[in-house]
Amino acid sequence: MPLENHEKARFLLHQALVEGISPEDRRWLDAHVGQCAECGPYADLSARTVRALDGFAFELDPAAALRVENVVRMRAEEMKSAESHAKSLWIGTGVAILLTFTGSAVAWHALASLASQWNLPNRECQILFTAFWLLPSFLLALLPLFRRRLLGEHSDSKGQTI
Numbered sequence: 001m002p003l004e005n006h007e008k009a010r011f012l013l014h015q016a017l018v019e020g021i022s023p024e025d026r027r028w029l030d031a032h033v034g035q036c037a038e039c040g041p042y043a044d045l046s047a048r049t050v051r052a053l054d055g056f057a058f059e060l061d062p063a064a065a066l067r068v069e070n071v072v073r074m075r076a077e078e079m080k081s082a083e084s085h086a087k088s089l090w091i092g093t094g095v096a097i098l099l100t101f102t103g104s105a106v107a108w109h110a111l112a113s114l115a116s117q118w119n120l121p122n123r124e125c126q127i128l129f130t131a132f133w134l135l136p137s138f139l140l141a142l143l144p145l146f147r148r149r150l151l152g153e154h155s156d157s158k159g160q161t162i
Contacts, residue, residue: 005032009039017050089144100137107133 012029015021021029033043108129115125 006036006039009033009036010042013039013043013046017046089147093141093144096137096141100134100141103137104129104134 009029009032012021012025013033016026016029033039111125111129111133114120115122120128
């Protein structure tokens with residue numbers, strides 16, 4: 001028999017066991033399985049396997065199901081809390097950057113007037129401004145991005161990686 005008949009028969013066998021097939025497909029399948037030495041035993045084995053699986057049942061411990069449900073619920077609440085916490089950290093980061101730029105504009109004018117009084121070159125004034133004003137502000141603004149690594153949130157209470 002052609003290989004495509006065997007493939008069609010196996011496909012129809014699987015479909016018949018799971019969701020059912022049309023009466024026309026059922027007639028073709030029954031005729032093919034009755035004649036084919038390869039598909040007949042396959043159909044019998046498939047039907048016996050499904051019957052064996054139907055008989056395989058177990059009782060679920062209600063206490064275990066409740067524990068699993070509680071753990072899933074607690075984890076969902078933790079994730080929601082962490083999400084709102086992360087949102088507040090991003091808002092804080094944005095505010096810190098905004099205040100950094102605002103403070104930098106004010107400090108720049110003050111530093112420029114001091115530099116002109118002390119006769120400091122413009123290049124040195126820019127380096128001092130960056131070193132003592134902008135750099136620490138940007139580092140503090142970036143702190144929330146690295147909070148997990150700094151606070152060790154990637155590990156559990158015993159120091160083991162989750």
